[in-house]
Amino acid sequence: MTQQILTPPVWVDKPITFNQMVADLSAQPRIAVDTESNSLHAYRERVCLVQFSTPKKDYVVDPLMLQDLSALAPLFSNHKIEKIFHAAEYDLICLRRDFGFEFVNLFDTMQAARILGYQFVGLDNILSDKFGVKMDKRHQKADWGARPLSHAQIDYARFDTHYLFQLRDLLDGELHEKERWELAVEDFSLACHVNDSKEKLNGASWKKFSTRKDLSPRELTIMSELCTCRDLIAEKLDRPAFKVISDDTLLDIARKLPEKDVDLAGIGMSSRQIHLWGKEILVAMKRGVDAPLVKREQVKRPNDAVLRRLEKLKNWRKKVAKDLAVESDIVLPKMYVSRLAEDPPKSLKELESVMSGSPTRFQKYGTQIYSLIGG
Numbered sequence: 001m002t003q004q005i006l007t008p009p010v011w012v013d014k015p016i017t018f019n020q021m022v023a024d025l026s027a028q029p030r031i032a033v034d035t036e037s038n039s040l041h042a043y044r045e046r047v048c049l050v051q052f053s054t055p056k057k058d059y060v061v062d063p064l065m066l067q068d069l070s071a072l073a074p075l076f077s078n079h080k081i082e083k084i085f086h087a088a089e090y091d092l093i094c095l096r097r098d099f100g101f102e103f104v105n106l107f108d109t110m111q112a113a114r115i116l117g118y119q120f121v122g123l124d125n126i127l128s129d130k131f132g133v134k135m136d137k138r139h140q141k142a143d144w145g146a147r148p149l150s151h152a153q154i155d156y157a158r159f160d161t162h163y164l165f166q167l168r169d170l171l172d173g174e175l176h177e178k179e180r181w182e183l184a185v186e187d188f189s190l191a192c193h194v195n196d197s198k199e200k201l202n203g204a205s206w207k208k209f210s211t212r213k214d215l216s217p218r219e220l221t222i223m224s225e226l227c228t229c230r231d232l233i234a235e236k237l238d239r240p241a242f243k244v245i246s247d248d249t250l251l252d253i254a255r256k257l258p259e260k261d262v263d264l265a266g267i268g269m270s271s272r273q274i275h276l277w278g279k280e281i282l283v284a285m286k287r288g289v290d291a292p293l294v295k296r297e298q299v300k301r302p303n304d305a306v307l308r309r310l311e312k313l314k315n316w317r318k319k320v321a322k323d324l325a326v327e328s329d330i331v332l333p334k335m336y337v338s339r340l341a342e343d344p345p346k347s348l349k350e351l352e353s354v355m356s357g358s359p360t361r362f363q364k365y366g367t368q369i370y371s372l373i374g375g
Contacts, residue, residue, distance in 0.1 A: 008151075009051075009058035009158040013065040021052065021059050022071045028054050030082035030107075031075070032164035035091045036157055038145035043235045047098045048144035053161035060157050064145065069099050076101045084164045086110050086123045088191050103192040109164060111187050112171040115180050117325040127163055130170060135159050183330075186358045190333075205231055205241065210297035215254070220296060222254040222288030229284035233277055245273060245281070253285055302342070309341040309373045316372055320365070332361065332369070344373045 012018050025031050032053040039045035050061040050069075063069055075081060076095070083103065085091055087110040095101045113121040120126070127133040139156040175181040206227035209215060215223065227241075230250065234241040252267045259282075261274050269278065302310070314328070314337065321328040336355060345351035348370050355362040 006058070006155075006158070006162065009060045009154060011062070011154065012059050013062040015066065018061065018066055018069075019071070021061070022075070024054060024057065025052055025059075025075055026078075026081075028081060030084060030165070030168075032084040032161035032168075033091065034085065034157070034160035035094055036142075036144040037094050038143060040141055040240060041143040042145055043238050043240060045094075046145070047094050049149075049157050050095075051157050051161045053158070053164065055165055058158040058162050060154050062147075063098075064147065072099070073101055076103050079104050081105065082107055084109065084161075084168045086160065086164060086167075089194050092191065092194055106188045106191055107168050107172075108188055108191055109167050109171055111191065112168075112175060112184050114327060115184050115187065115330055116171065116174050116178060123160065126167060127159075131163060131166065133159075133163060182360045183358070186360055187333075190357050206294070207297060209247075209251075210294075211299050215251075217293045217296065218289070219254045221291050221294045222257075222285055223250060224294045225284040225288035225291060226250045226253060226281065229277075229280055233280065244277070245269065253281065254288070257285065257289070258282070306341050309344060310337065312372045313337050313341060313369070316368065332365065333358075336361075340369065340373060344375075345370060346375070348374070 010017065010021065012021050032051075034051045035047050036049040036051075037045045038048050047063055050063060050072075052059040052061070061069075076083060082105050084107045086108070088106055088108040092103055096103075109126070110121050110123070113126060118126070120129075124135040124137060127135060136152065136156055136159075139153050142153055142156075144153075144157075172181075175184050204224075204227075206220070206224035209223050209227075210220060212220075227250065230241050230244050234244045237244070249268055253264070256263070256267060258264050258267055261278050264274050264278050264281065265271070269281075313332065317328045317331045317337065320331045324331065336358075339354060340351075345354060348366060351366055351370050351374060352359075352362050355366065
């Protein structure tokens with residue numbers, strides 16, 4: 001397929017254009033959707049663009065300029081309008097977090113490709129392979145919160161939705177051909193209810209180091225003060241914490257206890273970092289030296305029976321997945337593996353209830369799973 005010359009997308013940053021777009025989208029039986037966020041460039045990430053496509057138009061919405069996106073809520077919760085995403089999970093988490101949207105009737109082209117056993121499921125790989133479309137990857141890590149965006153950036157953003165209709169229909173056909181359509185529908189439905197499982201650290205970012213066995217209790221306490229200091233600096237600058245001072249540098253400071261600027265330089269801090277934040281970092285380190293020891297996070301180890309069930313399920317899942325030429329979680333998603341290992345079903349009926357979100361998997365594998373861990 002020769003890559004077509006596309007008309008420019010509609011840039012939506014004013015209420016009148018936004019309302020016209022919503023009216024157009026509301027009349028469609030299906031729409032393609034994507035988002036761009038600024039996680040690599042801000043202390044707290046936010047959705048900076050929302051892209052929509054219909055078969056005739058591409059829209060790029062600027063939520064930084066529009067005060068109210070609530071008119072989109074009925075689109076996302078409308079059972080009659082199919083929303084096509086590629087790799088929906090992250091987009092749904094971001095849209096729910098920033099705007100409170102709820103979702104029904106999805107088609108996730110990446111999950112469809114995974115169910116079909118595609119080896120490479122990135123949108124750029126699939127579009128290149130199926131349609132000969134080359135995406136300009138230079139903008140993948142762009143600062144989408146910066147304004148103005150270049151025409152090239154806006155065009156790149158539009159590519160994430162423009163071809164999803166063709167891709168969706170192609171994958172739909174392959175899913176039916178391989179008799180995996182019902183499984184895909186169930187996974188699309190499960191995706192609508194995904195929650196961001198990451199713990200919100202709320203100023204306690206040091207906790208991500210708290211299970212490390214190579215840190216003494218005192219070093220961990222110093223890290224807690226250093227991380228708090230770094231978080232305050234990053235928040236003030238609206239910059240990701242890792243772009244202020246790296247984790248490795250903070251770990252070196254906690255272990256080596258530098259006393260002066262020259263010691264910070266020896267550890268690897270740049271002259272600019274030392275000039276801007278060196279004093280604050282040294283003060284935070286000294287606080288950590290004298291502070292009461294922080295409590296180390298205890299990782300609860302599953303008991304031996306749970307571990308045995310986990311191993312049985314994972315080995316079985318891996319074998320089935322190999323025969324189907326798919327990833328293991330397509331056979332049995334992680335949420336089911338964990339739940340069944342921790343609380344094995346006492347009957348097939350109970351297993352059916354646990355797997356109620358995926359009756360296709362229960363029908364196909366329920367007896368095998370129950371014979372492994374049930375009773």
